[in-house]
Amino acid sequence: MSSATALTWFARHEFRLAWREWLAMMTGGRRGRKRRAIIGLIAFAAIMHLPAYAVIGRFADLQAPLDKSTLIVITATILLAWALMLSQAIESVTRVFYARADLDLIMSSPVALANVFSVRIAAIALSVTGMALVLSTPFVDVLVIGGGVRWFSAYGVVMAIGLSAAAVAIAVTIVLFRLIGPSRTRLVAQILAAIIGAGFVIALQIAAILSYSTLSRFAVLTSDAAAAFAPDIESIVWWPARAALGDGEALLLLLAGGLVLLGAVMAIFSPGFADIVVRASTNATPSRQGSRAMVFRASSRQQALRRKEFVLLRRDPWLVSQTLIQLLYLVPPALLLWRSFADSSLAIVLITPVIVMAAGQLAGGLAWLTISGEDAADLVATAPLPASRVIRAKIEVVLIAIGAIFAPLVAALLFASPLQAAVTAVGVIVASTSATAIQLWFRVQARRSQFRRRQTSSRLATFAEAFSSIGWAATAALALAVPLVAPVTGLLTAGILAATWKISPRQA
Amino acid sequence: MVRIGYETTDCPDIMKPVESALRVRGLTKRFDRLAVDALDLTVQSGEFYALVGPNGAGKTTTLRMVAGLSRPDAGSVAVFGVDALRDPVAAKQMMAWVSDEPMIYDKLTPLEYLEFVAGLWGVDPAVSGRSARDLLVSLGLEPHLHERCEGFSKGMRQKVALAGALVHDPRLIILDEPLTGLDAVSARHVKGLLGDRVRAGCTVIMTTHILEVAERMADRIGVIASGRLVAEGTLAELRQQNGHNDTSLEDLFIALVNVEATAA
Numbered sequence: 001m002s003s004a005t006a007l008t009w010f011a012r013h014e015f016r017l018a019w020r021e022w023l024a025m026m027t028g029g030r031r032g033r034k035r036r037a038i039i040g041l042i043a044f045a046a047i048m049h050l051p052a053y054a055v056i057g058r059f060a061d062l063q064a065p066l067d068k069s070t071l072i073v074i075t076a077t078i079l080l081a082w083a084l085m086l087s088q089a090i091e092s093v094t095r096v097f098y099a100r101a102d103l104d105l106i107m108s109s110p111v112a113l114a115n116v117f118s119v120r121i122a123a124i125a126l127s128v129t130g131m132a133l134v135l136s137t138p139f140v141d142v143l144v145i146g147g148g149v150r151w152f153s154a155y156g157v158v159m160a161i162g163l164s165a166a167a168v169a170i171a172v173t174i175v176l177f178r179l180i181g182p183s184r185t186r187l188v189a190q191i192l193a194a195i196i197g198a199g200f201v202i203a204l205q206i207a208a209i210l211s212y213s214t215l216s217r218f219a220v221l222t223s224d225a226a227a228a229f230a231p232d233i234e235s236i237v238w239w240p241a242r243a244a245l246g247d248g249e250a251l252l253l254l255l256a257g258g259l260v261l262l263g264a265v266m267a268i269f270s271p272g273f274a275d276i277v278v279r280a281s282t283n284a285t286p287s288r289q290g291s292r293a294m295v296f297r298a299s300s301r302q303q304a305l306r307r308k309e310f311v312l313l314r315r316d317p318w319l320v321s322q323t324l325i326q327l328l329y330l331v332p333p334a335l336l337l338w339r340s341f342a343d344s345s346l347a348i349v350l351i352t353p354v355i356v357m358a359a360g361q362l363a364g365g366l367a368w369l370t371i372s373g374e375d376a377a378d379l380v381a382t383a384p385l386p387a388s389r390v391i392r393a394k395i396e397v398v399l400i401a402i403g404a405i406f407a408p409l410v411a412a413l414l415f416a417s418p419l420q421a422a423v424t425a426v427g428v429i430v431a432s433t434s435a436t437a438i439q440l441w442f443r444v445q446a447r448r449s450q451f452r453r454r455q456t457s458s459r460l461a462t463f464a465e466a467f468s469s470i471g472w473a474a475t476a477a478l479a480l481a482v483p484l485v486a487p488v489t490g491l492l493t494a495g496i497l498a499a500t501w502k503i504s505p506r507q508a
Numbered sequence: 509m510v511r512i513g514y515e516t517t518d519c520p521d522i523m524k525p526v527e528s529a530l531r532v533r534g535l536t537k538r539f540d541r542l543a544v545d546a547l548d549l550t551v552q553s554g555e556f557y558a559l560v561g562p563n564g565a566g567k568t569t570t571l572r573m574v575a576g577l578s579r580p581d582a583g584s585v586a587v588f589g590v591d592a593l594r595d596p597v598a599a600k601q602m603m604a605w606v607s608d609e610p611m612i613y614d615k616l617t618p619l620e621y622l623e624f625v626a627g628l629w630g631v632d633p634a635v636s637g638r639s640a641r642d643l644l645v646s647l648g649l650e651p652h653l654h655e656r657c658e659g660f661s662k663g664m665r666q667k668v669a670l671a672g673a674l675v676h677d678p679r680l681i682i683l684d685e686p687l688t689g690l691d692a693v694s695a696r697h698v699k700g701l702l703g704d705r706v707r708a709g710c711t712v713i714m715t716t717h718i719l720e721v722a723e724r725m726a727d728r729i730g731v732i733a734s735g736r737l738v739a740e741g742t743l744a745e746l747r748q749q750n751g752h753n754d755t756s757l758e759d760l761f762i763a764l765v766n767v768e769a770t771a772a
Contacts, residue, residue: 301627301628301629301630303627304624304627304628305627305628307624307627308613308616308624311615311616311620312613312615312616315615315616315656316615375611375612375613375614376611376612376613377611378575378577378605378607378611379605379611379612379625379628379669379672380628381576381577382575382576382577382600382603382604382605383600383625383628383629384597384598384600384601384628384629384630385597385628386596386597
């Protein structure tokens with residue numbers, strides 16, 4: 001087999017694997033759901049046109065030349081999309097280097113490893129770009145329908161930033177690898193991937209709060225200060241925005257730039273790919289000498305279980321970062337709270353739904369880890385204590401963790417408004433309990449390392465958890481702003497929970 | 509230095525007059541097909557019992573039901589006279605289960621894992637701390653006592669899981685293919701450890717595909733096929749039952765399983 005044929009063959013193999021992995025994610029790994037998954041996806045894409053219209057519809061008539069403020073808003077939006085793609089690409093690159101499923105086979109085969117890994121990296125770039133194209137379709141559709149075919153060029157911008165995000169992801173991962181070694185790179189890259197997307201939005205919100213005491217990031221982007229600080233209208237910085245608006249020259253330059261960047265990164269780094277994979281695979285699961293011994297000499301069996309859960313949470317920074325990522329979103333409202341002491345702004349009411357929502361989401365993640373993500377399920381199941389006590393110990397861990405995280409925020413609110421603190425505390429308790437209950441009803445036996453894929457095991461549980469958190473957050477906000485309406489959303493949310501329980505496997 | 513063998517404490521309450529360590533009657537389990545078919549099985553206290561059979565014969569399913577990991581569709585399970593289906597907690601207090609796929613916590617050290625297991629079984633911490641270390645040392649894990657299990661090989665994980673099963677001094681030890689993935693030295697450690705336990709009065713039930721182990725270690729051997737116990741006894745009894753006075757267990761096993769397959 002010639003080298004070119006081998007490469008094409010390997011590329012086909014990679015795409016087939018990527019397609020099947022994606023399909024498995026969409027169908028929750030269950031066969032016979034392919035048609036339903038595709039129909040569901042099409043329906044979801046159609047429905048997504050509504051929020052897309054609400055968000056972006058008013059920009060469809062934009063025409064060049066644009067003023068600086070508009071250019072800043074469009075560029076920041078593209079930068080946000082790029083940050084999200086970079087996050088996904090870093091995660092994918094890490095998986096290529098550390099997933100051991102087929103490495104032994106590939107590395108023992110008589111093919112040039114640099115070529116093989118180049119194909120693998122190219123497949124990542126294409127899959128990141130492809131996913132971004134799919135997700136951007138409703139938004140671009142809305143712009144094309146409202147503003148004409150010139151907006152099709154937005155797809156080109158998505159492709160260009162997808163290629164550049166993949167290139168930067170590869171470079172970042174390999175540089176990290178050389179700087180801090182294989183075992184730390186895995187952890188740092190995964191945490192980096194988790195916080196990069198959220199970090200951009202949060203940084204904008206923090207800037208908005210510090211400057212304008214509002215959570216709206218547009219306040220910063222459209223401010224005179226930003227316009228004064230921004231480069232000249234002709235600057236290269238605005239190429240992506242101009243390309244999105246239909247500037248053919250800017251688009252071609254952007255696409256060429258993305259391709260050249262990816263090609264350069266692959267040319268520079270591909271000779272070392274095989275070496276990195278070898279080192280990563282031999283260091284993927286390092287033993288840690290001299291861990292500080294944790295004492296499990298508990299006074300009760302439940303206490304032993306609780307301590308074990310806390311130790312496992314504490315010792316897995318990646319899982320914790322995945323779980324606590326929601327807490328990053330609490331930084332802006334916490335800052336707003338601090339600012340509000342100075343000017344008694346009414347914006348402080350906004351904090352309650354944010355806290356309640358974060359508590360619900362965090363409790364859902366922690367509940368999955370403790371209840372479903374039990375690595376030694378047989379051991380716990382054969383232990384001489386009733387299943388109800390095992391479950392109770394695990395629920396206690398979730399509620400203690402939530403309490404420890406949110407109690408300081410509620411205590412801070414107490415100084416600003418005792419009523420709001422009380423409503424927030426009740427909201428946190430109800431949202432956490434609801435999310436934990438949903439995880440309990442839909443519990444499955446899984447490895448903790450499957451946390452990333454927990455949402456694919458039950459779409460229903462995922463949606464129910466999200467709606468429950470949103471519902472309780474809205475109820476808490478309305479209890480403070482329009483108390484008469486709060487019982488309506490409260491009852492609706494309780495209804496969603498009751499319906500979820502009714503159709504859950506534990507009830508059926 | 510690696511020690512072969514382990515100073516065991518006598519299994520508690522072995523002097524109590526009990527009819528049997530395990531008594532299974534009419535045990536039935538159906539998945540897509542009948543996995544266990546009205547199985548009757550009795551294992552006496554202090555006995556080393558090996559359950560052998562072809563793949564898919566129902567060995568693991570049977571033992572999982574005994575250990576309380578799966579509920580039978582019909583039948584009864586009594587562990588030292590305790591109805592394991594009615595009072596699973598009391599039955600589990602006397603049992604330990606080790607699966608062929610060792611499930612341990614990657615982020616705990618072997619010592620921490622054993623302390624956790626001891627905590628679950630309510631063992632006095634002063635006792636469990638000492639015996640946990642002794643057990644791990646006897647299995648050749650002394651250099652790894654304070655390393656997290658995440659970098660351990662399958663054999664090392666299997667040894668940690670086995671030590672975890674023994675740390676609470678169970679009266680009945682159930683092992684599903686405990687020697688899978690172990691090297692010759694480790695396998696000898698494990699066999700020595702199990703032999704010591706039986707000599708101290710514990711009961712061991714083990715499934716294995718390694719017929720030589722069953723032949724050399726087990727007091728009695730049960731041959732299971734298509735969810736039924738097709739033969740049972742000492743090696744000599746099995747030979748006598750089948751009219752082969754000078755044959756190996758492997759030949760006997762093949763003959764028995766073939767007869768069963770033909771009958772089915």
